[in-house]
Amino acid sequence: MKKLVGQVTPAERDVIQSLFERRNGLNELAKILTADNAELYEKLVTDMGVTGTKFQHWWDTMAQHYGWESAEGGNWEINFDTCEIYLVTP
Amino acid sequence: MMVREVFNEMVLKEQSAPWQGGIAKNITFIVTKDCQLACKYCYLVGKNEKERMSWETAKAAIDYILGHEEDFPEQSVVWDFIGGEPFLEIELIDKICDYLKTEMFRLNHHWFDSYRFSFSTNGINYHTDRVQQFIAKNHSHLSIGITIDGTRQKHDLNRIYKGDGPLERGSYDDVVRNIPLWLEQFPGAGTKVTISSADIPYIRESVLHLYGLGIHEVNINCVFEDVWREGDDRLFEEQLMQLADDIIDGGWYQDYACSFFSEHIGKPLDAELENQNWCGAGKMLAVDAAGMFYPCTRFAAYSLREKRPIVIGNVRDGIDKNKLRPFLTLDRTTQSPAKCLECEVASGCAWCQGENYDAADTPTVYQRSTAICMMHKARVRANNYYWNRLFRKLELEGEREREQWEENKPKSNDTIC
Amino acid sequence: MTQSVDAMLQYMIILLDDTSTSFCHYDVNKTVRRLISLDHLRRGIRFAMVENLTIQMVYPDYELPAEYHEAINTIDHSDIVPSALGRDADVIVLDGWDAVPPSDGVAVIRTSLAHLLNHAATVSDWLARLTRLNIVITDLERMSEADCDEYRAFLSQVGTAIERLYVNGRSPQLNTLTDRMMLTAMNNCGAGDTCITLASNGKFYVCPAFYYENEQDFVGDLDTGLDIKNKQLYRLDHAPICRKCDAWQCRRCVWLNRKTTLEVNTPGHEQCVVAHLERNASRELLQRIRRQGTFLPERPDIPEIDYLDPFEAMHNS
16 A cells, blocks of 8 residues: 655755665676676775665655654655655555 | 665656656667668668677777766766667677776766666567566666557558568567567556658557557657658548547546647747757767767768768767757757748647758758648647547546546657657 | 848959969968959859949959959959059958068958967057958967967957057057957858859859868859858858857858858857957957047947857856
């Protein structure tokens, strides 16, 4: 089930969209980069950690700021086009 | 514990505009000038099996582009691969994409956070292991369009295999078998249909056929070349009106889109406020197997019937910015003849800068070709019919239905090249 | 020559010989004499009379047969003559920096930028003798950023000399510095719009440069008349960069446009920058002359701008 629980500003949306894109990019880069390329591999691993942290931090901060409804076993989703936040429950 | 995820699908059945439309740089690799097909309407007059891009040329192009970040300030990039048929060069494309990803990351290039790999394919090789491996590896950054023209009859009328002599073997069966896999992997994908004079009688059944295949977005346009015969506009209008009836009576409008029908076409345009160029040539960049840069693929030699190519640089010397100035200052009124400026139904009438150049009386991009004029006017008349009928239907069904439809209406993509 | 949005054909240049002197950006790449036929000359003159065109005759460095002079004198015209010919004319094209310009005459000097930069003093001396000097930089499309600084300094130096001449009661004209002060609107070459060229082969060209670049690039002939395709593209209102520009003294050379950008209506970066260096130097000169006394009181100041290439200003906005 999907329920509309809030909305963020376009500027806030841009932040998470950019992190989303970066995370996807890092994940796909991880498929082709091996430890042989030590320098770049190290950079990738570090970046994945940093991006993951920023990603989580955005959701934590926004959820607290807007007071979004939550549910056990559910997750939030954002529609990048409308900036709307949905609570998705099984 | 709450799992936080993001998604990028429409909540509603609305097809999206081009990804990062208006803020993305489109960079095209013409990886090959070869194709399995010899489509009768294909504007590529110089296709051949010899001009395949080498890895060295591709790498040099990438090194130049990524090494000049200040010259490419666009927020996002679409790395586009065309041919001929791009998937004939899947090995090269895979190597290019791997290098792009690695280099954008290594250089801390701003495009690493916002890029796509885009393909327009005939779909014949879509199911092959090599293509499927590539898709699996890059799925979240891919945009793939398969071209299918409609029914078997319509598709095979034009999209025939090359070299089969008078037998003219169509490619429909080899493409349609890959549609379910494609839609499973890219559920929002749309197809692009091109209409030439001989295709007009098949428009209605073809669009409905594509809907029936599960394709929710049909981007369809008439060719810009001067191929139209007397009476084509009347036939075209009739086909579109029949299609309008079927879409409305069959309820397809709720969930499917056809770019022929748009609320925004057929109005006069303001000379100052609506003076922008239609085409993105010059804001795009194309590179071919010889390492030459073009303002768009349509200015490469293999696309031009009459004129010399417009080369704006090469991978060794870079881009000659003076050659880009005419493209970046093009506006609607400067290139349009008086009849277009005075036209009461001007909005939505498109043009292709490459075709304008190829058809012009002098080697200029500032002379708009009007070969499509009567077809646009026919489209506008049928479009008026469509909206008048649809709105009346929705009104009769009640205000709520109208509002609901307005909110959920599917959109098509006006990008035509 | 002047040009406005609704201008019509007003001028015709007649190249009397393939080796007629260049008075503009193009080089004369033909070395073999080919005199225009007397028939073509007479028909060209008649064409000009019928169309109400003012003729400029461009001469080679040798004397024409008497019957040519006879034909030429059947119409009011002006003569553009190489200094090597050694005779008076409306416009003398100097054959280098060692030439001696005529007193109270009008002269043209064609020069590379490098040579020009070394001759600020010569230009100043010449301006003390001449009524008007036109400087044509023949390699401006190759101008670099560093060249811009040097050209700016050159204009400033010559500007000082002109200021001194004006204060002393002489008012010579220099196309690159005084034209902008005097103008109230664009005043460009007008090739293809207000001006057409009849070459020695009896065919029409947009300007002499188009003839010397490609003889097949003609736009009609004396038999069939003028036929300029996409004629509107030579007009100011069809030049998106130029129509908003106020470097009114710019030559707006359509041949250079085509050479650098492939479009006759679009100037290259270098042509714009040179024109704006001159415009800005004219602005300073106007201010300096006005500090010495009343000068052109009916004209407003030339406004200060923060760009040298209007394309970049358009693009950034």
